[in-house]
Amino acid sequence: MGKRKKRTSDKVVCHPRYGGASIPSAFNATDKMVRDSFWGYKDADIFIESAIPADTSRQNCATFPRGYYVDVLKLCRDCKRKFIFFAREQKHWFEELGFYVDADCVRCTECRVSEKELKRVLQRYSNAIGVENPSNEMLEALTSDMVVLWNKGLIQNVNTLRRIRNLANKAIPACDATEAINLLVLELAAGAE
Ligand SMILES: [Zn+2]
Incomplete structure (x- = not known):
């Protein structure tokens, strides 16, 4: 107005x-x-x-x-x-x-980031998120995609974020993607206070 x-x-x-x-x-x-x-x-x-x-x-x-x-x-x-x-x-x-x-x-x-690229990431994420026991390679991509999509606001489910974070910390603790998702969860926790 x-x-x-x-x-x-x-x-x-x-x-x-x-x-x-x-x-x-x-x-x-x-x-x-x-x-x-x-x-x-x-x-x-x-x-x-x-x-x-x-x-x-x-x-x-x-x-x-x-x-x-x-x-x-x-x-x-x-x-x-x-x-x-x-x-x-x-x-x-x-x-x-x-x-x-x-x-x-x-x-x-x-x-x-181009919409094409985002669409590709979202597609890969959607395909991987339902997989029961993802390989480490798949989990690494999933974790990294999750961080990208979260930061873009394209996915917003905190429970899913925590679940992937936990999986990543167990299976691929030394990966950059794991560090990134840990940081994201920490930031969210700090912001919620
Ligand atoms: Zn600009």
């Missing part, structure tokens, strides 16, 4: 697929409808005219789905430039790629 309407003069990092400006949609969603549809939009700098309704049945979420997708103006965590996390890009992330619905995009496309 109370946001400036025209932001065309703001310089944003150009997205290779969606460009550098908000894309209006054919849906006339109100500001309230969109903000009420997902907690993450409450205080976000959104372009209301870009909102598109979501197919929540395709979303991967624990509690609250995203009812709409909307272009969000954000600041890149790495390069500190402005970029837009596009409504259409969100639809792709949350309905096609299977990314966890609370996942937020914090980097511009120039600073991001």
Whole structure:
């Protein structure tokens, strides 16, 4: 609320697929409808005219789905430039790629790990997570993938994180991946205090 309407003069990092400006949609969603549809939009700098309704049945979420997708103006965590996390890009992330619905995009496309690479990691992780007795090699990849996906916010199950951490400490205690997951669990514990 109370946001400036025209932001065309703001310089944003150009997205290779969606460009550098908000894309209006054919849906006339109100500001309230969109903000009420997902907690993450409450205080976000959104372009209301870009909102598109979501197919929540395709979303991967624990509690609250995203009812709409909307272009969000954000600041890149790495390069500190402005970029837009596009409504259409969100639809792709949350309905096609299977990314966890609370996942937020914090980097511009120039600073991001490519979606292809993430998709590959997520796929490998999904295949390995259900394996009863993973080989050490598989466990090492699983542990390292878990850390990457956790840091991206794409997986958020603490119990799974602890389970993999325990497996890694037992089977492959000297690996870099094990050190990384131990550090992650420690950081989480510190943050929870
Ligand atoms: Zn950036």
